[in-house]
Amino acid sequence: MADPASEMPPEDTGPSADVDLTLIAALAGAVDDGDAASVARILAPLHPADIADLLEQLSGEQLRTLVELAPEVLTGDVLAELDADTREVVTDELHPSQLAAAIQDLDTDDAIEVVEELDDDVRQQVLSEVSNEDRAALESGLAFDEETAGRLMQREFVAAPEFWTVGHTIDHMRAHGDDLPELFFEVYVVDTAFRPIGEVPVSHLMRAHRDVQLADIMLAPKVKVTPETDQEEVAYFFEKYHLISAPVVDEGGRLTGMLTVDDMVDVIQEENKEDLLALAGVNDAGLADTVMQSVRSRAPWLLVNLATAILASGVIALFEGAISQLVALAVLMPIVASMGGNAGTQSLAVAVRAIASRDLTSANARRVIWREVMTGTFNGLIFAVVMGIVAGVWFQNLALAGVIAIAMIINLACAGLAGIVVPLGLKRFGADPAVASSVFVTTVTDVVGFFAFLGLAALVLL
Amino acid sequence: MADPASEMPPEDTGPSADVDLTLIAALAGAVDDGDAASVARILAPLHPADIADLLEQLSGEQLRTLVELAPEVLTGDVLAELDADTREVVTDELHPSQLAAAIQDLDTDDAIEVVEELDDDVRQQVLSEVSNEDRAALESGLAFDEETAGRLMQREFVAAPEFWTVGHTIDHMRAHGDDLPELFFEVYVVDTAFRPIGEVPVSHLMRAHRDVQLADIMLAPKVKVTPETDQEEVAYFFEKYHLISAPVVDEGGRLTGMLTVDDMVDVIQEENKEDLLALAGVNDAGLADTVMQSVRSRAPWLLVNLATAILASGVIALFEGAISQLVALAVLMPIVASMGGNAGTQSLAVAVRAIASRDLTSANARRVIWREVMTGTFNGLIFAVVMGIVAGVWFQNLALAGVIAIAMIINLACAGLAGIVVPLGLKRFGADPAVASSVFVTTVTDVVGFFAFLGLAALVLL
Structure with a gap:
């Protein structure tokens, strides 16, 4: 468990939203001077989140040098705060035994975040060096799919039977303080089969009289989360019901873990x-x-875009x-397509957000x-009126003005339709409406835009 | 203060991520049948957040009918949960005295959320009907700018002097339970001038022995928030330091309010x-x-887009x-522009997110x-290689293939540059990098794309 004192930022620096240049x-x-003492001195007074922010600003090479110079800086808290890309660079440099030492102070959910991205053989080495108890907790967490509640929950929580009184519960917590999670916000009330039947916010516990039974002040659980529940669904529950923590139950309905709002954020x-x-x-x-990583993450969609652009051509x-x-x-046709693309993107953004x-x-x-x-x-x-006037004045051609005006109406109506039907359709087929929607929508607006404008022109003007 | 029992969802319905069709x-x-009894019966067992979700699914007309049929359904909690658009429809229908009755059970931050969007004269009427104490709290909250900590904070919090013991603090809370906020997660430790000098998580208080002084277990405050602090900055602090609540201090450094993580979400x-x-x-x-509201929120950007599209033309x-x-x-030029636009949008999204x-x-x-x-x-x-081959095969023209290949390289390089420089530039000038960036970037990629491709073609091919 982390030492609370280590979380205090020094009085003089003071926290700031922006990284200190x-x-x-x-x-x-x-780092460039290879000055390990200065590195340690600069980072010593900082909060782990601030250390992580600083490390994320270094180049990959500087980061690797820093890890070599001052590996002791990479505590478990700092590793947990790093973004995935920076953490990968760091964990590649650290020895498995250093990693094992760093993560043993962390809650299970943070420790899992650190080890889940490691290469299989490194992870095995790290797991072999932690305590049996920690290894069991980590392995059972890692057994759940990524992006599920099982990966995010911590095994540390506070539960009490319903017949306990407030006084008994507080006395029990005082006696077993070291076994409790570093922070908790609710005491989960369980039945004899360890199934959660209610929860008592700690602030309610604190102001109730010692002889009140938990059963009399507990609130019904607001949500039911299992380790398999998708993290997006869990986050939605937290947002909707303003939850601070939530119990996780296994197949038998028994309490098995706790989710906290900071992970949901x-x-x-x-x-x-x-x-x-x-x-x-x-x-x-990642920044x-x-x-090469950027090219790999973007080229596939550029290829899809090329295919649809060739289709429009x-x-x-x-x-x-x-x-x-x-x-x-040729001069005017991109205007029709561009306006359609823009209108379609507007509809799409509204739809994706609403979904x-x-x-x-x-x-x-x-x-x-x-x-x-x-x-x-x-x-x-x-915009038919606006563009009709512009085209009429520009090319002194009334029929051309009429053609672009009608094409504009057709394309923007289709853009509105495509912008909402495409993401809804993708969702119905179980796909993520944000992914690929954009390409489909602009394909529609390009093809319809060019076809409507050039087709009408061919009919009317020639 | 809300009755805890009202927050319990019934056992039988059970919460669900999706609205129940x-x-x-x-x-x-x-609602369509004008059946007030059925409306009340359907909504009675539901959590306020679920009632709000249901109301958001009704048409404006249905919503107005519902308010007329069953105004008692619109409790303060339900009003606080509604999205701004739906709430506007509802509050327009309710009488100011009904609104005043509804909000008096809410914490200040939630009550402010409800009244801040009201028309000035309606708000005055509502304020004149609540208690003097509530009116003072609401008016001082409303005096702060929108989107600041002052609007989001609640006046209800728990503070104690540093020399108090754990036992004394708990006894005090038991004795004054009714004056405490419905939920709290930290006790703020204050000096004699009511300035916060530390905080004790309630879970730490709970497991410490009764004779321990607060000064010995308090943690240093992680952030310093004033009522004027921008809400985006506050939310960033909560996210970065995993905060559950944070004290707000006035100009004199005195404790004046509390922010909680659910509002930050x-x-x-x-x-x-x-x-x-x-x-x-x-x-x-809003959904x-x-x-007409949609047209008004989108037409301005379509107009800007039209101007830039005409520039490209x-x-x-x-x-x-x-x-x-x-x-x-003419057939090939939209491909160069489209690829540039797509690559620019990719860079832009990465940059906006990173900023x-x-x-x-x-x-x-x-x-x-x-x-x-x-x-x-x-x-x-x-994509120069890919498109060069496509163009060469399609039009059987090697020089044309070379021209489109070179134009592709020029435009995608410019797209990468514009995608990051435009949002950084907007940020430097104090503008929101997400707003307007898109239009600037696609203007660059359209103009550069057409100019590079057609210019090179004019030089080389003709």
């Missing part, structure tokens, strides 16, 4: 990051990624004759689809 | 939603928005001669800019 420069300088941030990156066509991204190629007769078509927050369901999907199509159509009308 | 249908049916979700929508060019969006117009000589140029999480700072900006440019260049090389 002079500190980064000082640390980088000390991390999950929420992780899921939001994934959605935002997925919408932009990036598989995964410490190398060029195929539509243009159908109308080569029209374009060679009237080059203005993620569980507000968009099959109950209101029809109404929202209708709203999106009407919004697209109405915006289409607005 | 049969419940929605039943509720909508009862809402802030984090709100900020993430804003970033995602801003990147897609949507100012604000209950009407078509102006570039194409410079090369009308080249296009009329070789129509293949939001404070990982991208001026300390590592140079390295990340270099990484993005190299990633763009490398992806440019890959």
Whole structure:
């Protein structure tokens, strides 16, 4: 268990939202000079989260040098705070026995976070060097799938039978203080089969009289979480019911672990990051990624985009004759496609967000689809007028102005439809609506945009 | 203060991540039939968060009917759980005295959330009907800017002098249980001037012996928050230091309020939603928005997009001669622009995310800019080869294949540069990097893409 004193930041530095630039420069300088004493002196007074932030600012090479110079800086708390990419660089440099020593002070959930990304053979070596008890806890946590409650829960929690009084419970906690988790927020009330039947917030326990029974002040559990529950679902429960901690029960309904809100905040941030990156066509991204890692995470979506762009070009190629007769078509056609793409992306962002927050369901999907199509159509009308005037003035061609106006309405209406139907469709087929939606939607808006504009032009103008 | 019993969901329904479709249908049916008794019966057993979720699924008209049929359903807890759009519809229908009655059971932060969006005259009427004490608390909260800690903090917290013992503190809480906040997680230790000098997690208090002094077990405060601190900064502190609650101090350093993690989770979700929508060019969006509200929040960005699309078309117009000589140029040019737009959006998403999480700072900006440019260049090389082969085979023109290949490299390198420099530049000028970045970046990739491809073609091919 972590020493509470180690979590105190020094009075003089004071916490700040932004990383301290002079500190980064000082640390980088000390590392470049191979000055182990300065490295230790700079990091000693800092909170583990601040040390992690500083280390994340170093280059991969500086980081490796630092680990060699001052491996004792990489405590379990610091390892747990590092982002996955930086941690990978660090754990590659540390010896398995150093890793084993670092993680033994951590709660199970934090220790699992550190060891789960290790290579199999390194993880085996680390596990062989921790205590039997820790190894059993880690192995049973690792047995659950990634991104489930089982990986995030800690084995340390406080439970008491319903017939205990407040006084008895407090006395018991005083007597067994060392076995309790570092922090807890609720006492779980269990029946004789160790199934949770209620929970008492610690603040309620504190103000109740000593002779009150737990059964009389307990609240019914708000959610039922098993180790297999998806972390996104658990985070949603925490957000919705304003939970601080939640019990996890096994198949038999017996209490087996505890989830806490700080881990759920991390999950929420992780899921939001994934959605935002997925919408932009990036598989995964860390700031410490190398060029090659970045290329690997982005090239696949660029390839998909190339395929759809070639498809759209195929539509243009159908109308080569029209374009060679009237080059203005080539000048104007990207405008129709661009406006459609933008309108589609707007609908898509609204839809992805509403699906993620569980507000968009099959109950209101029809109404929202209708709203999106009407919004697209109405915006289409607005920009049909604007663009019709621009095109008419620019090319002195009324028929051309009419064609681009009608194409604009058609494409923006289709954009609104595609922007909502595509993510809903992906969700229905069990896929993540944020991933791939973007490509499908812009394919629709490119193809429809070029086809509507060039097709109408070929019909009307030539 | 809320009655704990009202927070218990019934045993039989059980919580679920998704809204129950049969419940929605039943509720909508009862509302359409004007059946007040059924409405009340359906909602009675539900948790306020679940009631809010159901109401958010109704149409505006159904919602207004429901408020008329069963205004007693809109308790303070339900109002606090509703999303802003739905709440607006509801509060427009309720009488100020009904609103005043509903909010008086809420903690200050939740009550402020309900009244802050009311029209000025309605808010005045509501405030005139609550107790003097509540009015003073609400008015002082409302005096702080929106999106600051002052708006989010509650006035209810637990403080104790450092010389108190654990036993004395617990006895005091037992004696004054009714004046304490419904939930709290730390006791703040204050000096004689009521300045917080430490905090004791309730779970530590619980396991310490009765004769231990608070001064001996308190932890140093991890952060310093004032009512003026921006909510995004506060949420970042909570996330970074895994806080559950934090004290808020006034100018004199005196303890004045408490922030809790559940409110910070809402802030984090709100900020993430804003970033995602801003990147897609949507100012604000709620699922209950009407078509006109949606048009208003999206048309401005479509107008900006139209302007930049016309700019890009102006570039194409410079090369009308080249296009009329070789129509293949018109067929291929959108591919170069589309690939650039996609690569730029990828860089942009990575940058916006890294800025939001404070990982991208001026300390590592140079390295990340270099990484993005190299990633763009490398992806440019890959897709130059692919697209060169496609164009060569398609149009049987080696020079054209070479031109599109070189244009692809130029545009993807510029896309990588623009994707990171634009948001960093906006941030330096104090603007939100998520807003407007997208438009700037795609303008760059469109203009560069068309200019590089058509310009090279005009030089080499004609």
